[in-house]
Amino acid sequence: MSAEAKTEGKDELTKKKLIDIIGEFYGQLQSERVPYLNLPTRTKANIEYNDASEVWVYGDRESVRSAKTVRGAYQLLKTSYVVDFLNAQLDQAKSSTLRELYYISENWDLAKFREQQESDRLIEDLEIVSELQRENFHIRPEEDGASVLGPIKIKEQTRRGTKIIHCQDDVGEGGYQIPNNVDNLEFLEHDAKMIIAIETGGMKDRLIENGFDEKFNTIIVHLKGQPARSTRRLLKRMNEELKIPVVVFTDGDPWSYRIFASVAYGAIKSAHLSEYMATPAAQFIGIRPSDIVNYELPTDKLSDQDIRALHSMLSDPRFESEFWQSEINLQLELNKKSEQQSLAKYGLDYVTDTYLPERLSEMGVI
Amino acid sequence: MSAEAKTEGKDELTKKKLIDIIGEFYGQLQSERVPYLNLPTRTKANIEYNDASEVWVYGDRESVRSAKTVRGAYQLLKTSYVVDFLNAQLDQAKSSTLRELYYISENWDLAKFREQQESDRLIEDLEIVSELQRENFHIRPEEDGASVLGPIKIKEQTRRGTKIIHCQDDVGEGGYQIPNNVDNLEFLEHDAKMIIAIETGGMKDRLIENGFDEKFNTIIVHLKGQPARSTRRLLKRMNEELKIPVVVFTDGDPWSYRIFASVAYGAIKSAHLSEYMATPAAQFIGIRPSDIVNYELPTDKLSDQDIRALHSMLSDPRFESEFWQSEINLQLELNKKSEQQSLAKYGLDYVTDTYLPERLSEMGVI
Numbered sequence: 014m015s016a017e018a019k020t021e022g023k024d025e026l027t028k029k030k031l032i033d034i035i036g037e038f039y040g041q042l043q044s045e046r047v048p049y050l051n052l053p054t055r056t057k058a059n060i061e062y063n064d065a066s067e068v069w070v071y072g073d074r075e076s077v078r079s080a081k082t083v084r085g086a087y088q089l090l091k092t093s094y095v096v097d098f099l100n101a102q103l104d105q106a107k108s109s110t111l112r113e114l115y116y117i118s119e120n121w122d123l124a125k126f127r128e129q130q131e132s133d134r135l136i137e138d139l140e141i142v143s144e145l146q147r148e149n150f151h152i153r154p155e156e157d158g159a160s161v162l163g164p165i166k167i168k169e170q171t172r173r174g175t176k177i178i179h180c181q182d183d184v185g186e187g188g189y190q191i192p193n194n195v196d197n198l199e200f201l202e203h204d205a206k207m208i209i210a211i212e213t214g215g216m217k218d219r220l221i222e223n224g225f226d227e228k229f230n231t232i233i234v235h236l237k238g239q240p241a242r243s244t245r246r247l248l249k250r251m252n253e254e255l256k257i258p259v260v261v262f263t264d265g266d267p268w269s270y271r272i273f274a275s276v277a278y279g280a281i282k283s284a285h286l287s288e289y290m291a292t293p294a295a296q297f298i299g300i301r302p303s304d305i306v307n308y309e310l311p312t313d314k315l316s317d318q319d320i321r322a323l324h325s326m327l328s329d330p331r332f333e334s335e336f337w338q339s340e341i342n343l344q345l346e347l348n349k350k351s352e353q354q355s356l357a358k359y360g361l362d363y364v365t366d367t368y369l370p371e372r373l374s375e376m377g378v379i
Numbered sequence: 380m381s382a383e384a385k386t387e388g389k390d391e392l393t394k395k396k397l398i399d400i401i402g403e404f405y406g407q408l409q410s411e412r413v414p415y416l417n418l419p420t421r422t423k424a425n426i427e428y429n430d431a432s433e434v435w436v437y438g439d440r441e442s443v444r445s446a447k448t449v450r451g452a453y454q455l456l457k458t459s460y461v462v463d464f465l466n467a468q469l470d471q472a473k474s475s476t477l478r479e480l481y482y483i484s485e486n487w488d489l490a491k492f493r494e495q496q497e498s499d500r501l502i503e504d505l506e507i508v509s510e511l512q513r514e515n516f517h518i519r520p521e522e523d524g525a526s527v528l529g530p531i532k533i534k535e536q537t538r539r540g541t542k543i544i545h546c547q548d549d550v551g552e553g554g555y556q557i558p559n560n561v562d563n564l565e566f567l568e569h570d571a572k573m574i575i576a577i578e579t580g581g582m583k584d585r586l587i588e589n590g591f592d593e594k595f596n597t598i599i600v601h602l603k604g605q606p607a608r609s610t611r612r613l614l615k616r617m618n619e620e621l622k623i624p625v626v627v628f629t630d631g632d633p634w635s636y637r638i639f640a641s642v643a644y645g646a647i648k649s650a651h652l653s654e655y656m657a658t659p660a661a662q663f664i665g666i667r668p669s670d671i672v673n674y675e676l677p678t679d680k681l682s683d684q685d686i687r688a689l690h691s692m693l694s695d696p697r698f699e700s701e702f703w704q705s706e707i708n709l710q711l712e713l714n715k716k717s718e719q720q721s722l723a724k725y726g727l728d729y730v731t732d733t734y735l736p737e738r739l740s741e742m743g744v745i
């Protein structure tokens with residue numbers, strides 16, 4: 014089956030699932046019940062570990078959205094309008110951003126969104142109920158711009174036909190730009206032994222300049238801070254389809270550990286997508302609080318937010334392992350944080366000649 | 380002369396200019412003068428319009444940095460250390476980020492930087508004194524990731540040889556990623572009638588999805604908010620070398636007008652780079668305050684910072700034209716701002732079918 018046909022088939026399925034949601038309301042009304050929608054409660058208390066998929070997903074707690082209240086009635090009305098819009102969009106093979114959707118609602122009279130947060134949230138609800146992802150609805154993210162460089166040839170299905178791109182030979186120094194919908198990609202031959210996902214652009218460029226991708230047959234993926242969905246989805250697909258390890262290299266502060274967690278376990282606010290986007294096999298390289306001591310890294314003092322974030326991580330199920338508990342406690346003790354680029358204290362090549370090879374062999378990756 | 384040779388020649392010239400700065404100190408010491416360095420004062424009061432280059436540059440006000448004071452002596456010491464580091468970096472054909480430079484200084488004893496701001500500033504001073512750009516020093520930005528999509532074939536000189544990339548045919552939907560040093564690019568054949576620089580990723584993707592680049596033979600450049608130096612340099616080079624107009628499309632708020640100004644006139648804090656990075660011929664499409672009225676766009680209320688920013692723009696020499704003065708005053712009157720994507724109120728194709736064609740023909744671009 015051609016890639017185009019595959020996409021079309023996907024769109025048909027998506028439309029059916031969306032319309033079924035509205036069909037439910039219809040059925041409820043016909044059987045003289047007040048329309049309602051069941052959704053899982055989205056709190057830290059309601060995410061649990063799924064042994065099968067090895068990721069954190071929502072538990073059994075549900076909240077009901079019913080037309081019995083005015084607020085609930087409005088939400089169901091807006092849901093119907095959004096499904097109608099998405100259905101038309103899929104028919105026309107168009108796509109739109111979350112922000113455009115918000116503005117589109119300007120003309121929906123009573124169903125107009127008061128703020129974008131509201132429409133964003135409704136799209137998430139539709140993802141949960143339909144068990145699809147917003148990419149299936151053709152809803153695009155605002156930004157992405159993360160990039161890949163490494164020994165792999167990718168086949169991308171674009172609106173302008175199929176492109177085949179080798180992520181070392183056919184790209185400039187900026188690398189291959191990750192598209193919004195990674196499910197339009199197919200991985201052709203590759204020569205990679207691992208994938209390294211890096212938080213900062215400076216460190217990504219350092220590895221590229223030092224030829225780390227060639228020396229260690231590594232696919233270098235730039236996370237650009239908290240990674241976009243497309244970046245996380247790409248990491249998951251590469252890890253599972255190419256069967257090569259994914260390691261994550263970030264700064265040594267709580268926000269960076271959360272970046273790792275969102276790659277490995279998924280995010281709490283989008284636990285419904287964990288099985289689609291999380292890479293449970295991903296391993297954390299560092300910067301680790303213990304590195305601050307062992308490598309005598311330049312540091313900054315923890316801010317009050319840092320300390321609060323570290324404390325809340327101690328009770329985050331995603332960080333309950335012995336490794337994380339001891340590292341987090343050590344960091345609170347040290348009251349310090351370090352950035353990846355602080356390794357430059359030992360020169361520009363230290364990270365690629367010493368730190369990473371040492372750590373990766375410790376971890377048994379190389 | 381081959382591109383490699385050209386690069387090498389540039390590096391030699393850069394080293395010479397940097398070492399000459401230290402040579403000055405040496406000469407001053409030999410002739411028994413206390414070492415000093417003259418720098419232009421970098422304030423709004425000291426930027427003036429240069430008729431020849433049509434950009435805003437520093438005026439004649441100078442401040443002297445002399446070893447007569449302890450603070451001045453330290454600055455000259457740090458300057459010497461940085462020049463030494465840059466010289467070695469150029470010898471080894473390496474590059475580094477501003478942040479790495481800051482961390483490298485960890486081992487410079489008395490010349491160690493207290494904060495990155497200090498080392499960033501020193502690099503800017505070296506740019507001014509040497510009349511070069513930090514790209515010549517091989518100092519990389521932290522981030523870039525802006526992209527290009529359009530009917531142009533680019534030849535990029537990379538560390539891994541020469542790549543030839545057509546920015547429509549040889550790239551995925553993410554487009555061609557702009558490298559850190561745009562002066563390693565050469566423009567081969569192209570079929571473009573204009574270049575449109577766009578602030579938000581959502582709007583960039585909208586134009587690409589709607590095939591604006593093909594329909595109007597347009598090179599679409601993503602600014603990603605306040606554009607990186609590489610993006611501004613690319614716009615300037617394309618405008619001058621391809622001799623096609625550059626238009627800038629942003630949100631309708633003071634921060635976005637400053638994005639336009641930094642593309643067209645350069646930024647105050649880097650006026651020494653204006654002639655290198657500014658595109659005086661760039662024209663502003665909108666969103667204009669008058670568009671808020673004429674197109675009845677969805678709006679937000681101006682924040683206090685917005686209002687302060689608009690007031691300070693009224694006295695900014697870059698906004699002294701009648702057009703800007705009246706638009707800024709209108710916006711203060713309306714007390715409203717609009718985003719580019721608010722045009723979606725009229726549907727997803729309105730911006731490419733109506734708004735842009737109307738405005739571009741008004742402006743005489745198409």
